[in-house]
Amino acid sequence: MIEVQSLRKRYRRVTAVDDLSFTVGPGHVTGFLGPNGAGKSTTMRMMLGLDHPTAGRVLIDGEPYRSLSEPLRRVGAMLEASAVHGGRSAYNHLLWLARTNRIPGTRVREVLETVGLEDVAGKHVRSFSLGMTQRLGIAAALLGDPPVLLLDEPVNGLDPEGVLWIRNLLKGLAAEGRVVFVSSHLMSEMALTAERLVVIGRGRLLADTTVRRFVEDNSRSHVRIRTPEPERMRDVLTAAGIRVEQAVDGALEAHETEAARLGELAAANGLTVHEVSTQRASLEEAFMRLTGGDVEYRARGDAEHLAGGHVEHRAGGGRR
DSSP: OEEEEEEEEEETTEEEEEEEEEEEOSSSEEEEEOOTTSSHHHHHHHHTTSSOOSEEEEEETTBOGGGOSSGGGTEEEESOTTOSOTTSBHHHHHHHHHHHTTOOTHHHHHHHHHHTOGGGTTSBGGGOOHHHHHHHHHHHHHTTOOSEEEEESTTTTOOHHHHHHHHHHHHHHHHTTOEEEEEOSOHHHHHHHOSEEEEEETTEEEEEEEHHHHHHHTOOOEEEEEOSOHHHHHHHHHHTTOEEEEOTTSOEEEESSOHHHHHHHHHHTTOOOSEEEEEOOOHHHHHHHHHGGGOSSOOHHHHHHHHTTOOOOOOSOOOO
């Protein structure tokens, strides 16, 4: 288990992480989300002892990372997959890591096969594509067969087959009872991979919940209706106190009601319907709704969309 306790990190006048507390348990993939500048990378660096917190602490199975003996056997991490000596082969890079933590050399071949790099094990890393380098970083994280995994943007640079592979790999590792903590900007992939979410904005905790509950709490569903009699349907629903809007394709969207009620109203009034279906927002829509005020860098079109035409300009730098 990972325990983040009242974590704070300041860089001179900038507070990157602000009184952040949450836990990550085993048995499911936990997604770590937040806009650019939210403090995600800083938090993960503090988890691994790479940055020292201004206040608070992070415990991994009850211990700070720096206190762990043979840490690769306890925690597998990938923060910067490209942080590899380009003159080494993939095999020698992993063998060097294995020897620092008394991991058998046979394990190197196993993880290379797991990530699909066995055929290029002898090639220099400088010749690797972004996707191959990413796979090597994942291999390094898996090297010690650790019960805890921390991965920052693991699908970066992977092709569609690779994305499917890492998705299934993470789910499988979690199903074995491991702690799997994954930071990503890809909302669609997190919706397919994660069961739980930790969401931060401006260094503070915004949500710590399941994916399903997060979407329900931060979005508005509606019922979509397709009918050859849209005007009559609108009149019937409006008379029943239901707010109705028209979609771009001509369908009606009824808010704050249930599909069953609309079906009953249509039947009672002799209306023909071709579709009555509940439409729920995506994880991306829910994320944007929750974190819209915490975005550090925003394009003009996005600002107008989120702020209803009012463009907000922000200055200054920050940290992920």
